[in-house]
Amino acid sequence: MLEIKNYNSSILHEISFLLKENENLIILGENGAGKSTLAKVLSNLILNDKVELLGENISKISDLKRTQLINYIPPKLSIFDEYVTLREFLELSFIENVNNQKIDEVIKLLNLRKLEDKYCKSFSSGEKQLLLLASAIMHNAQITIFDELTANLDISRLKEVFEIFNSNLLKQKIIITHNLDLAYALKYKVLFLSDGIIQFFGEHDEFFSNQNLKKFYNNTIMKLDNHLVVNLWKYFCM
Numbered sequence: 016m017l018e019i020k021n022y023n024s025s026i027l028h029e030i031s032f033l034l035k036e037n038e039n040l041i042i043l044g045e046n047g048a049g050k051s052t053l054a055k056v057l058s059n060l061i062l063n064d065k066v067e068l069l070g071e072n073i074s075k076i077s078d079l080k081r082t083q084l085i086n087y088i089p090p091k092l093s094i095f096d097e098y099v100t101l102r103e104f105l106e107l108s109f110i111e112n113v114n115n116q117k118i119d120e121v122i123k124l125l126n127l128r129k130l131e132d133k134y135c136k137s138f139s140s141g142e143k144q145l146l147l148l149a150s151a152i153m154h155n156a157q158i159t160i161f162d163e164l165t166a167n168l169d170i171s172r173l174k175e176v177f178e179i180f181n182s183n184l185l186k187q188k189i190i191i192t193h194n195l196d197l198a199y200a201l202k203y204k205v206l207f208l209s210d211g212i213i214q215f216f217g218e219h220d221e222f223f224s225n226q227n228l229k230k231f232y233n234n235t236i237m238k239l240d241n242h243l244v245v246n247l248w249k250y251f252c253m
Contacts, residue, residue: 016069017066017068018032018067019031019056019065022065023168023221024211026052029213030053030056031213038187038203039203040190040203040206041203041205041209042158042192043193043198044208049211050208051162052160052211053208055087056160057189058086058160059081062074068084068157079238080111080152082156084156085157086160087161088159088161088162089162092138094135097134100132101127101146105118105146105149108154113226117152118153120175121153126175127146142165144168145168148176151185152185155185157186158189159185159189160189160190160191161190163191163232166193170173181200181201195236195243203229204219212216223243225237
C-alpha cells in the first residue's frame, strides 16, 4: 500500500491518494503538470515526510530498505561510465547478489542479445529505454515508477513493453506516459494531474468514459468502437 497525505510545494498542491497493494497506476497530464515531480516525491528523491509505503514512512527507513521498496526509472538513461556494457550495467542493477541466469532470461525476453557486450553509450534512444526496463526487472522493487519509459520506442517494441507491463513480471507499477493508447490498454487505475492538482483519481473505465475524455482533453479525444481516436472535426469546424 502506497499513501501520500497533504503534500504541498511550489509545483504540487494538496496531493493525497492511496494506492492499494494489488493496484497499478497510470499518471496522465499535460507537459508541466507535475507528473515527474510527483514521481520523485513518491520515491523520496525529493525529500519529504508525506509518503508511506506498506505502513512505513519512506523518509524514516534506511536507504537499502527504501531501494528495495521503491525504484524510480528516469526518462533517460544516464551513463556514469561511457565504457560500461549492457551486461555490466544489468549486473549493477541488483540490490544484493548478481543473478546471471536472470540476466540471461531478461536479455532474451527483450531481444537484447546482440547488444549484450556493446557499450551503452552507443545505443539508440529506444535501446536505452529497453535497458532501463531490463534494469528495473533486475532491481525488482516492491513498486517501480516508470517516467515516460515508452518514449522513443517503435510499435513492435512498444508491444513488447505493454506485454511486460500487463504481466506479473514486475510487482507493482506506476507509469507516467503521454501514450493514451497504452494507458487505455493497460486497464490500470488512473491519476490525472493538471497544474499540480489532482483532477482525477479513480478507476480506468470511469476515466476513459467519453464524458471525462471530453472534460480532460478539451473534446480532442473520444472513444469509438472501444478505441481512442483524435476528434479532428473540432479543428475542421473552427
